[in-house]
Amino acid sequence: MAVSSAPGKVYLFGEHAVVYGEPAVPCAIERRARVGVEQRADSKLRVHAEDLSLDGFTVEYGGSTDDRPDVDVSESLISAAMGYVDEAIAQVRDVTDEDEVGFDVTIESDIPLGAGLGSSAAVVVAAIDAAARELGVSLEADEIAERAYRTEHEVQDGQASRADTFCSATGGAVRVEGDDCRSIEAPDLPIVIGFDGGAGDTGQLVAGVRDLREEYGFAADTVEAIGDIVRRGEEALADGDLEELGRLMNFNHGLLSALGVSSRSLDTMVWAARDADAYGAKLTGAGGGGCIVALDPTPETETALSFTPGCEDAFRAELAEAGVKRLE
Ligand SMILES: Nc1ncnc2c1ncn2[C@@H]1O[C@H](COP(=O)(O)OP(=O)(O)OP(=O)(O)O)[C@@H](O)[C@H]1O
Ligand SMILES: C[C@@](O)(CCO)CC(=O)[O-]
Ligand SMILES: [Mg+2]
Structure with a gap:
């Protein structure tokens, strides 16, 4: 049995625009997924996803879509559970030349x-x-990032950047622009996260931005303007200038909102953070629902968020220095 963990991330700047070649700056945070893998005697794949639904469930199947199990959960939940893991395992079979191996x-x-x-x-x-x-194969972080990117690209119908997967594999703060992925220095940031309890469909949200960009020149300009914000944000990050970082995050949120990927609850949490005198706040990731990220060294934003209707959880997040970790 081998067990590894990898961190989640927040975007300081640049989600969505990064899909069209603009730069983005995500930061890994100390919230992790742990995955244990044990080789089987046959070529099947069995996935037990503890947290995927409220109850958690187990799916076992032979690896082809016709061979899906007869379990008491909806087909969409099964695809949700299997999609990424299935493709990740396909990448490992490919890189190790072990086509028939089951886990x-x-x-x-x-x-x-x-x-x-x-x-x-x-x-x-x-x-x-x-x-x-x-x-028995030890992959370098770059190779893991590459294979993880191919997985997301496949599952998200060809619409994925390298940002999330590179950040999770290497940890810390990173800068991604097209195929160019690098780690960057970041000061200790006072990150506060608000979570509305909901979720957004990454594929759908990315497709929505793509359509707007094709339809309207000003939507394409908005995507480019996000790239300009990111470049200014990198300077502010290098200077450790939290006020400027906050202003730029606010601006970035406004442009994401214009691109249609915010939601009422995300906007409400962003405003609650601003009212609490956070340096700045924005949605993070694909949007549509889910989380905002704010910068505030005082307890004010976390407290304000915890009293904000529509905010289910508010918490501080530490930057994760380490990317993938080998636990067993
Ligand atoms: N604990 C888990 N167990 C099994 N699958 C998971 C788990 N967490 C996430 N996944 C897989 O990831 C999918 C969610 O990915 P998605 O890209 O939509 O959101 P996200 O990665 O959380 O947010 P974003 O991409 O916006 O940062 C789930 O539908 C599931 O397939
Ligand atoms: C919306 C997006 O930019 C970030 C999702 O976390 C999509 C991607 O980069 O693949
Ligand atoms: Mg994702």
């Missing part, structure tokens, strides 16, 4: 699903590392 996979995660904190990337990165090690 028992167990997933436990502190990262809310579909909420903008990169749960999919964390699960995929940890699964790839653990499955490869279970077969």
Whole structure:
């Protein structure tokens, strides 16, 4: 049995625009997915996803869609559980040349699903590392990031950037622009997260921005303007200038909102954070529902969020220095 963990992330700047080649700056946070992988005697894949539904459930099948199990959960939940893990395992079979190998996979995660904190990337990165090690292959972080990117790209219908997967594999703060992925220095940031209890559909939200961008020149300009914000944000990050970072995050949120990926509850949480004198606040990840990220060294924002209707959970997040970790 091999067990690996990988962190989730928040976007300081640049989600969505990064899909069109603009830069983005995500930061790994200390909320992790742990994936245990044990080789089976047959070629089946069995996934136990502890946190995927309220009850958790187990899916076992032979690996083809016609061979789906007869379990008491909806087909969409099964696809949700299987999609990323299935493809991650396919990547490991490919990289190790072990086409017929089967696994028992167990997933436990502190990262809310579909909420903008990169749960999919964390699960995929940890699964790839653990499955490869279970077969005696130790992959470098760059190779894990590459294989995890291919997984997200496949599952998200060809619409994924390298940002989430590179960030989860390497940890820390990163900068991603097209194929260029690098780690960057970041000061200790006072990150506060508000979670509305909901989720957004990454594929649908990305497709919505793509359509707007094709229809309206000003939507394409908005995507480019987000790239300009990111470049200014990198300077503010290097200077440790929290006030400027906050202003730019506010601006970035406004443009994401214009692109149609915010929601009432995300906007409400963003305003609650601003009213509490956070330096700035924005949605993080694909949007549609899920999480906002704010910068505030005082307890005010966390307290204000915890009293905000529509905010289900408010918590502080530490930057995760480490990306993928080998636990067993
Ligand atoms: N604990 C888990 N167990 C099994 N699968 C998981 C788990 N967490 C996430 N996943 C997979 O990731 C999917 C959610 O990925 P999605 O990209 O929509 O959201 P996210 O990664 O949380 O947010 P974002 O991409 O906006 O940062 C789930 O539908 C599921 O397939
Ligand atoms: C919306 C998006 O930019 C971030 C999702 O966390 C999609 C991607 O980069 O693949
Ligand atoms: Mg994701």
